[in-house]
Amino acid sequence: MPKLQVSAQDEQKAFEAEVATIEKQWSSSRQSHLKRPYDAQTIAALRNTIPAQSSSSSTQAVKLWNQLQEHNKNGTTELTFGTTDPVAVSQMAKHQQTVYVSGALCGFSEVAIPGMDHADYPWDTVPKVVAKIFKSQLWHDQRQKQFRLRHPVEERDGLENWDYLAPIVADGDMGFGSLTSTMKMAKEFVEAGVAMIHIDDLAIGMKKFTIGQGRTVVPTSEYLDRLTAVRMQFDIMGTETLLLCRCDTDHSEFITSVADERDHEYVLGATKDVEPLQKCLAQAQAESKDLKAAREDWKKRASLKTFDEAVEAVATKEELESYKSEILQEKFRSLSTRRKIAQKIVKQEVVFDWELPRSSMGQYMFKSSVKAVVERALAAATLGDVTWARMDSPVWKDIVEFHTEIRKVFPDRLFAFGYTGDYDFGKAGFSDEQVKTLPWDLAKMGIVWQVQPIWSLQGLNLVTEQFAKLWQEEGIAGYLRTVQGPALSTKPMTDGFEKLSYCGGYLADAFFETVAGETIVEKGKALNFQRH
Structure with a gap:
């Protein structure tokens, strides 16, 4: 060497x-x-x-940053949706400014063993899908450019000219392990050509969906470490890639540990003398009882409260006011500090044990609130470029409160928002008119990027099932009537294999022509040059 x-x-x-x-x-x-x-x-x-290879990601990131800033300036928003299919992405270019690659979608369609969104797929799954889509975008950009240049300048205004290079926003989930795993994933995303990734505060391996329990978050400090690891990797590569800080704290029921005193205010404890939850559930299981019912019964007997709520339950009005006054002298107070203040001010004993409700996996019970989400989002804001609070239900007052509180500290903050597939707007009190104007009402609060993540499941499955039924019942006649006939009669023709300018026929010819020494560019009469 x-x-x-x-x-x-x-x-x-x-x-x-x-x-x-x-x-x-x-x-x-x-x-x-x-x-x-x-x-x-x-x-x-x-x-x-x-230098590391990050030029494409930087170019796309700056493009996205400028798009979002323009939306923020004008009070408008980008409306996009999730997909993993490059063919679908080529059609999104006509209406959307960005493309979203969801981890949940990748877990259904892009892995050897598909499954529900437990984020248990290989850590490089989503970066590989981003790379596939970005390469297809580059190809569409290349074949469109060459097709246009085959025509004289005078004719090009009449030709299609789409921006196929829509910036890609991708799901980084919770970073997939240690900080070095998170860094490796971020590096793969940059090399794939991503414009922005989002990292959340969920706990790895603790997503559950069908047992009546909510999600589990990590301590604030662990969340910030994840974001810092991604920002550091971006800086090492010298890229402009955007980082979207996503908080999934809303409606979370558990937290993995109490290592960070910033979380202590929201941890629940038993305020009655009961057996540990784990012992209760073990006994219920041994007696073949319903575990969910046993768990709910235990929670009632334990009278779960935060420590501040436990103080409120036993303190006099004057004691409570004195307690709150002293607590608020500092922004964050640990449980031990809260206990000392309560012992000094409150005459009655404050019973509170946050160990008793711990799950079999060691999780502490957590009482989420808008205030808790705001505090996390503020702590994360300066590490990232955009903020996203994932909310399970469309509670308008909560949405307004969150974004308003963040902008009190960061007036120009950019926000993202995701619509889940089962939002019940009627149950949340929205009128039909309010639902119609919702995207633009959100835009007024700085929510400049809005996504429906699961279209590739819900939307594509619906259309495919409808066509499958039609094809089975009517065969080619149904296809001609509902698909081929309308597609070929549109002006311009709907993109497909029959449309050489879209499927790349002219680009393929250009390769052969170039090898043969033929010209592949038409400049027009006014711009023709003299060959010597």
Whole structure:
């Protein structure tokens, strides 16, 4: 192995130049809102001696950033949906500015063993789908450009000219393991050409759907470490890739640990002298009783409360006011501090045990609220570019409260919003008219990117089932009437194999023509040049 012939002085000069480049990028209008817990020298020392491959991701990220800023300025929004199919993406280009790649969709259609969204698919699954889609976007961009240039300048205004390079927003879930796993995944996303990824605060391996229990989040500190790892990886690669900070804290029922005092206010404890929940459930199982019913009965007997609620239950009005006044002197108070304050002020004993409700996997019970989500989102904001609070139900007052509170601290904050497939707007009190105007009402609060994540399941399945039934009942006659006939008669013709400008026929010809030495460009009479 040859020894590098570089002097220490030259090495130091190169290092200092790298540091200056990083600091300049961080002070740009694109990144000046970010705050890192590390400095430019640290990142420069972590970089390779040759630049990482991130140009496509940076280009797409800056494009997305400008789109979102324009929406924010105008009070408008981007409405997109989830898919994993490059063919579908080629049609989205005519209406959507962005493409969303959902981890849940990838878990159904892009893995060896499909399944429900437990985020248990390989960590590189979604980056590979992003790479597949981005390559298809580049191909469509290439064949459209060449097709247009086959025509004289005078004719090109009449030709289709779509922006096939819609920035891709992708689901990074919870980072898939340790911080190094999160970094590797972020690196794969950048190399795949992604514009933005989102990282959430859910606990790995604890997603449950059918036993009447909600989701589990990690401590605030662990969530921030995930985001920091992604931001660090982006910085090491020198990319402009956007980071979307997603909080799934809303309606969460569990938290993995109480390591961070910022979470203590929302942890539930038993305020009655009862046996541990695990012992109760073990006994119910041994007696073949319904575990869900046993669990609910135990929660009632335990009289679960947060510590502050436990204080309120036994304190006098004056004691409670004094307790709250002292608690509020600092932003975050640990449980031990809360106990000391209560012991000093409240005459009665405050019974509170957050160990008794712990699950068999060690989770603590958690009482989520808009305030809890706001606190997490604020703590994460300076590490990312956009904020998303995942909400299980469309409670308008909660939506307004969250986004209003965040903008009190960060007035220009950009937000994302996701519509789940089973939102019951009627049950939430929305009128038909309110549902119609909802996307634009959200836009007024800075929610500039809105997504329906599961179209590729719900929407595509519906259409496919309808056509399958038609094809079985009517055969080719039904196809001609409902698909081929309408598709061929549209102006311009609907994209398909019959449309050479779309399927790449002219691009393939251009390769052969170029090899043969033929020209593949028409400039028009006004721009023709003299050949010599």
